[in-house]
Amino acid sequence: MTVINDEWELTEDSLRGRGKISYYEIGADRLTETGNAPYKGELYDWPIQIGQKINFDYQLFVEAFRQALEHFADRYQPAVDVAILEASIDKGSEFDKQKHE
Numbered sequence: 001m002t003v004i005n006d007e008w009e010l011t012e013d014s015l016r017g018r019g020k021i022s023y024y025e026i027g028a029d030r031l032t033e034t035g036n037a038p039y040k041g042e043l044y045d046w047p048i049q050i051g052q053k054i055n056f057d058y059q060l061f062v063e064a065f066r067q068a069l070e071h072f073a074d075r076y077q078p079a080v081d082v083a084i085l086e087a088s089i090d091k092g093s094e095f096d097k098q099k100h101e
Contacts, residue, residue: 002071007057008064013075015068019055028072031065032080044088051092058096062089 002010008017015031017024026046036045050061069080 004064004067005060007060010064010068010071015064015072017050017056017061017064019053021055024050024053024056026068028068028075029077031069031072031076032078034084039088039091042084042087043091044084047088047092048095049092051095052099054099058093062092065089 001012004010007019008015010016011025013028015026015028017026031044031046033045034041034043036048039045039048046065047062050056050065051058069085073079
């Protein structure tokens, strides 16, 4: 296991979050999923999902997510599309800001 920051770590086959009230685990083979509506096929699911969670620091997630994408690059399909990644992180950040309003 590799600790990335105060909330996130890499396990043998996942990115695991240790939030304030629960933990979250994202399988290495699922990092670039785009299946959730209303952004199906357009944005990566995980930045948006974590952006909506109250028990995680979003910036710590983004740091960990980027490291996980690099670390597990041979474990997921499709490969990272940088434009989709940045748009997904931006959208997740919008949700995160709404939590603090």
